[in-house]
Amino acid sequence: MTRRALPRALGSSYRSDAMGNVGETSITCAVCGRESRQRQVRGTGPAGPPDLDLRPGETMRSTMAYWLQQCPTCGYAAPRLDEAGEPIPAVVAGGPYRALLAEVSYPPLARRFLCRAMILEETGELHAAAEATLQAAWVADDTRKADLAREWRLTAVALFRQGPAPDLEQQVRIVDILRRAGEFGGAAAQASALERGRLPEPVDRVVAFERRLIAAGDVRAYSVASALPPPAARPHVSHRGPTPGIPLTRGSAGGGGLFAALRRLFRRR
Template identity: 55%
Template sequence: MAEPSPTRTPWDGRSRRAQAGRDGAAGSRAPGTIRCAVCGTESRQSRPRAQPPEQAPDLDLRPGEPLRSTMATWLQQCPHCGYAAPDISRVHPAVAQAVAAAPFRALVNDTSHPALARRFLGWAHVLEESGALHAAAEATLQAAWVADDENQPELASLWRREAVALWRAGPPLDHEQTVRVVDALRRARAWDDAGASARAAAADAPPEAAAQVLALEARLIAARDDGRHSVASALPPPSRRPHVAQRGTPSRPGAPGWWAQLRRWFGGR
């Protein structure tokens, strides 16, 4: 892919002030605490546990259970400044200014939105500010997943449309991203755009697995079906081989590899 997934930090730079604080206080820090690279605040943070999915992922590649229900552990968030990231001890040099600015503060403090969704939107915002548009798109899609779980379809639709805009604003899309754009548009009930995008993607000689998913998407769009469907609906398990959901999982949620595994397991290279 052209850009990293939002569950992988797309930078290695660190705040000099926070790094100096870590170097000076590493010996005295309580076990399990992390120092925020933006403001230097120490806090206890959870880390995602490996939860290999036992069910197939959705068409937008949201993983199946039990990994599906661990979203609350995918991002850490500083309790002081609100910075959210897979690892808040790491930060891009441009992020501190973005976190202090009014748009970020408005996002993370908007109590009309689910708290977990705000965490993903905050991460999407700093990714966008640092230029990682495709990663920001995925983080925004993950906020839509939270809205799905909270039974807030209008927010889910809004954030899916925003994810599509971010994907399209970034570098050229690969086949995986194109299929996910089609699914996001369908789930957001943007029927004309979804149909046109599905037809264009199908005409672009996609790999076999992607072509099968696009064919299903086209049928769902024609039926005005905006519901959740799994990859298993488009790619039945081949004989003598377990389904994709029983063949392992990326090391971190949303990490690159879902589509590569689908292509490999189902022969759509």
């Protein structure tokens, strides 16, 4: 069977574009039992360096709308709608979840990530809930909802800290998340706590770079490449702006996390 014929044999339709292969298939919701058509990404092209908070570079950045499926009947949000643990139907049926679904002031895609975050928080997966909340903040960035982006970043930090003790990679990311939220005092305190330990290279360069951004009052997004000169630090192409200062998602980062991305870039220097 040819590769082109395979999707038809599986009962799915596909389209190929700059983002990769986006598949569409019928799937039955594990919460309400209703069937719907859902899209998902079946591979992307090469991705550039992620941002310091692990928002992936292109081409993966453009696929955020397909990272989660959401049932149009009950509102359940998950990577796959046909999978749901025992506590999840009660969460989806609960008042807070229904209220979130009805919150029209939130961008629809952000609301989907927040729905997933609520499910994860209620089932005790606090770090995963933090990741989903951070992803909602990325959507708020893209839709110019600065107040919501700040609120959701601070919520993500709280969830990281409420769960198991954050590992070193998460602690470094928290510095960036707090800085992006404009919480410069908290970001500086987190950086100081990291600097009291022995930071491996090139992680020490990232923390030093964050220190310079904090001192400049800079809340803009930077890729991990910006923290590792040469070349000189440059702005993220999608986040240029007039803010004075230095010139300009694990899983979703497309390469094993912040440290993996840093190691790849550091080897090229």
